[in-house]
Amino acid sequence: MVGTANGSRTPVTPRQAFSVVNGGQDPGTRSGPGSIAGSDCGGIEFTREEVEALLNMKIRTKDKFNLKEKCEIMMEYIKKLRMCVRWFQEFEGELSLEHEKLKKMFESAEKKSNDMEMLMNAKEEELNSIIMELQTNYATLQEKFTKEETDKLAAIQTLMTEKDARLSAERSQASLTEDLEKALRESSSANQKIISLNDMYKRLQEYNTSLQQYNSKLQTELNQTSETLKNVEREKAALTENLSNLRGYHDAQQEQLTNTKASLEETMKLKDGLVTEVGCLRGDLQQVRDDRDRQLALVQDLTAEVLQYKECTGKSAAELGTLTSRSVELEATCTLQSETIRRLQEELATAQKSLEISDLSSVETRIGYEEQKKVNSELQIRLVEAESKVIEGEALRKKMHNTILELKGNIRVFCRVRPFLSDDGIDSVTKTISFPTTTEALGRGIEVVQQGQTHPFMFDKVFTPQSSQEEVFVEISQLVQSALDGYKVCIFAYGQTGSGKTHTMMGTPGSYDDKGLIPRSLEQIFDAREKLKEQGWKYEMQVSMLEIYNETIRDLLSSNKSCSTDSGNKQQYAIKHDSNGNTNVADLTIVDVRSSKEVAFLLNRAAQSRSVGKTQMNEQSSRSHFVFTLRISGVNETMEQHVQGVLNLIDLAGSERLSKSGSTGDRLKETQAINKSLSSLTDVIFALAKKEEHIPYRNSKLTYLLQPCLGGDSKTLMVVNVSPAPSSVNESLCSLRFAARVNACEISIPRRQTSMRYLEPRLSYG
Numbered sequence: 031m032v033g034t035a036n037g038s039r040t041p042v043t044p045r046q047a048f049s050v051v052n053g054g055q056d057p058g059t060r061s062g063p064g065s066i067a068g069s070d071c072g073g074i075e076f077t078r079e080e081v082e083a084l085l086n087m088k089i090r091t092k093d094k095f096n097l098k099e100k101c102e103i104m105m106e107y108i109k110k111l112r113m114c115v116r117w118f119q120e121f122e123g124e125l126s127l128e129h130e131k132l133k134k135m136f137e138s139a140e141k142k143s144n145d146m147e148m149l150m151n152a153k154e155e156e157l158n159s160i161i162m163e164l165q166t167n168y169a170t171l172q173e174k175f176t177k178e179e180t181d182k183l184a185a186i187q188t189l190m191t192e193k194d195a196r197l198s199a200e201r202s203q204a205s206l207t208e209d210l211e212k213a214l215r216e217s218s219s220a221n222q223k224i225i226s227l228n229d230m231y232k233r234l235q236e237y238n239t240s241l242q243q244y245n246s247k248l249q250t251e252l253n254q255t256s257e258t259l260k261n262v263e264r265e266k267a268a269l270t271e272n273l274s275n276l277r278g279y280h281d282a283q284q285e286q287l288t289n290t291k292a293s294l295e296e297t298m299k300l301k302d303g304l305v306t307e308v309g310c311l312r313g314d315l316q317q318v319r320d321d322r323d324r325q326l327a328l329v330q331d332l333t334a335e336v337l338q339y340k341e342c343t344g345k346s347a348a349e350l351g352t353l354t355s356r357s358v359e360l361e362a363t364c365t366l367q368s369e370t371i372r373r374l375q376e377e378l379a380t381a382q383k384s385l386e387i388s389d390l391s392s393v394e395t396r397i398g399y400e401e402q403k404k405v406n407s408e409l410q411i412r413l414v415e416a417e418s419k420v421i422e423g424e425a426l427r428k429k430m431h432n433t434i435l436e437l438k439g440n441i442r443v444f445c446r447v448r449p450f451l452s453d454d455g456i457d458s459v460t461k462t463i464s465f466p467t468t469t470e471a472l473g474r475g476i477e478v479v480q481q482g483q484t485h486p487f488m489f490d491k492v493f494t495p496q497s498s499q500e501e502v503f504v505e506i507s508q509l510v511q512s513a514l515d516g517y518k519v520c521i522f523a524y525g526q527t528g529s530g531k532t533h534t535m536m537g538t539p540g541s542y543d544d545k546g547l548i549p550r551s552l553e554q555i556f557d558a559r560e561k562l563k564e565q566g567w568k569y570e571m572q573v574s575m576l577e578i579y580n581e582t583i584r585d586l587l588s589s590n591k592s593c594s595t596d597s598g599n600k601q602q603y604a605i606k607h608d609s610n611g612n613t614n615v616a617d618l619t620i621v622d623v624r625s626s627k628e629v630a631f632l633l634n635r636a637a638q639s640r641s642v643g644k645t646q647m648n649e650q651s652s653r654s655h656f657v658f659t660l661r662i663s664g665v666n667e668t669m670e671q672h673v674q675g676v677l678n679l680i681d682l683a684g685s686e687r688l689s690k691s692g693s694t695g696d697r698l699k700e701t702q703a704i705n706k707s708l709s710s711l712t713d714v715i716f717a718l719a720k721k722e723e724h725i726p727y728r729n730s731k732l733t734y735l736l737q738p739c740l741g742g743d744s745k746t747l748m749v750v751n752v753s754p755a756p757s758s759v760n761e762s763l764c765s766l767r768f769a770a771r772v773n774a775c776e777i778s779i780p781r782r783q784t785s786m787r788y789l790e791p792r793l794s795y796g
């Protein structure tokens with residue numbers, strides 16, 4: 031389409047233009063070219079078809095020989111052609127103008143487009159950075175979204191639970207409505223009762239007031255009891271001192287008694303000798319007396335005979351002489367014997383006198399002995415009383431101490447020093463560790479001497495090398511018991527290699543007296559379970575055991591050996607904590623147990639799976655952290671109560687320094703992993719002590735696993751084991767310093783996990 035000659039761009043359809051050329055006639059209906067109105071072409075336009083039609087037009091006349099007509103038509107045709115040519119020229123000029131204009135427009139458009147492109151590039155860069163930012167935001171949002179999604183799922187679950195609860199509440203509401211109606215019916219009769227109840231209410235109010243008074247009295251008494259407790263503490267100190275005095279006195283009395291006994295025995299021996307001597311003398315005397323009597327009888331017989339002879343006449347003087355000389359002889363013998371008898375009687379009297387004296391002294395000694403015995407038994411009774419008072423006072427102290435610690439939320443720390451071993455070297459005489467005996471520090475203090483300098487420490491309890499496994503267990507038994515009451519309990523042994531951690535936790539295999547805390551705790555728990563049965567409690571127990579070796583969790587109860595490491599699958603043994611502070615380790619073998627024997631069997635199995643390495647320090651040194659977990663779930667249907675406790679018993683790997691362990695190669699890697707996790711433990715403890723906002727639990731598997739025990743609401747006890755060897759003094763000092771920091775660390779107050787509902791069948795880890 032082309033424009034009008036004057037440049038106006040009024041559109042003209044081809045038919046219009048054609049009709050103008052053909053003088054308003056349709057070319058299809060016309061045989062010749064149309065005549066042009068007017069002499070020039072101004073305002074007339076030609077279409078391509080019209081131009082072609084004009085060029086192809088054949089001049090036909092009715093009469094072939096009528097030249098005039100032919101000439102006129104030709105003239106007309108030429109005129110049209112001229113008009114067409116003029117239009118064409120004008121149109122061409124117009125077109126070139128248009129072309130110029132368009133060219134200019136194109137150039138300016140091109141410039142604009144370039145500008146636009148530059149602008150677009152800048153814009154694109156800007157947009158790219160915005161996109162990047164948005165992508166980062168998107169990732170964060172995605173993360174948040176996932177978290178929200180998880181929260182949402184949890185919320186949905188809670189909602190479902192609440193929905194169930196609501197439905198049951200609705201059901202109970204319906205029944206309550208029924209009850210209400212019933213109650214309304216009863217209310218009229220109850221109204222009458224109200225009057226009497228009002229009376230009772232008044233009386234109750236009075237009772238309440240008296241109770242309040244009683245309560246305030248109790249409060250005062252409590253304050254007094256606290257005061258008394260302080261007094262008891264003071265008394266205990268005095269008693270302890272008194273006791274030690276009494277012991278000294280008792281020892282002296284005992285010694286005196288032994289001496290008296292010895293002298294009594296000697297006197298008795300002397301007396302026996304004298305009695306025997308007196309017996310002999312009496313025998314001799316009797317014999318002499320018998321002799322004398324016999325002689326006297328003989329003398330009398332003879333005298334009678336003499337008299338008889340004297341009377342008789344026929345007796346000769348010789349016979350008389352003989353008889354007289356015999357009688358003189360006999361009289362002399364008699365005198366001699368009388369003398370002997372007198373002497374013997376004198377001797378007897380002396381012997382009797384000395385016997386009396388010895389009897390007297392023996393009676394005196396006996397009286398002294400009896401008195402001594404009485405004093406001794408009195409002392410014994412006083413000693414027993416004093417000891418029972420000390421024990422009572424100690425129990426009270428412990429209870430108060432526990433309460434204070436529970437209120438303070440501290441991690442409790444016990445320290446145990448093992449005895450000297452033959453492997454500790456030749457220097458067993460130098461004493462680097464001592465135990466102060468002052469009232470304040472008795473049983474709680476320990477002092478380490480390093481390069482002439484004494485470093486004192488105080489813990490909740492200090493066990494000397496003489497302390498038995500039983501004594502250690504007695505101190506933790508209450509803690510173990512509380513796992514049955516629904517508390518989370520965590521006991522872990524810390525210390526350098528060979529300091530006695532495994533001995534404390536496990537004991538010596540096969541030795542009954544040397545059983546460690548783990549077997550003793552289990553025996554206590556299973557015994558207590560039997561006793562609690564009488565009160566309607568039913569308990570279910572589950573055991574799991576794992577070790578963390580080179581920052582990798584191993585399932586020690588897994589029957590599939592190839593599955594016992596998580597190196598291949600990151601999801602396996604993943605540690606997860608839920609919002610209730612419970613911990614679960616994915617895919618960990620959990621075994622239901624019914625007796626301590628079953629657990630002992632599992633402990634044996636775990637011991638076989640444990641990785642044990644050798645270092646220069648300890649032939650059987652364990653190179654991994656061992657975590658024993660007992661989950662306890664108790665139900666009391668009568669009381670409608672459910673408790674869920676956890677007992678975590680942990681034997682940590684040795685805390686020695688690299689230089690001391692002398693490790694190389696794989697052992698070095700192990701030591702580094704152990705040190706990493708132990709230093710993470712230190713970081714966590716220190717962050718907790720400083721009450722920092724961020725606690726780096728995730729820095730190691732050990733701390734992440736123990737998160738609820740360290741910063742949560744569990745009862746936690748650390749046993750720091752120490753070697754008495756002078757060669758280990760630096761390590762001992764490090765361990766004790768760490769333990770002191772742990773002791774000062776406050777965690778939240780232990781919370782009992784108890785509910786009226788039934789809990790999940792798979793109990794949580796911690």
Ligand SMILES: Nc1ncnc2c1ncn2[C@@H]1O[C@H](COP(=O)(O)OP(=O)(O)OP(=O)(O)O)[C@@H](O)[C@H]1O
Pocket residue numbers: 447448449451495525526527528529530531532533534538648650651652682683684685751
């Ligand atoms: N209280 C103790 N009474 C008697 N012997 C003990 C005592 N404590 C430790 N021992 C002995 O000391 C040695 C080392 O103890 P143990 O293996 O328990 O140390 P450990 O700290 O567990 O070492 P590791 O870090 O290598 O596991 C053992 O032979 C053990 O029997």
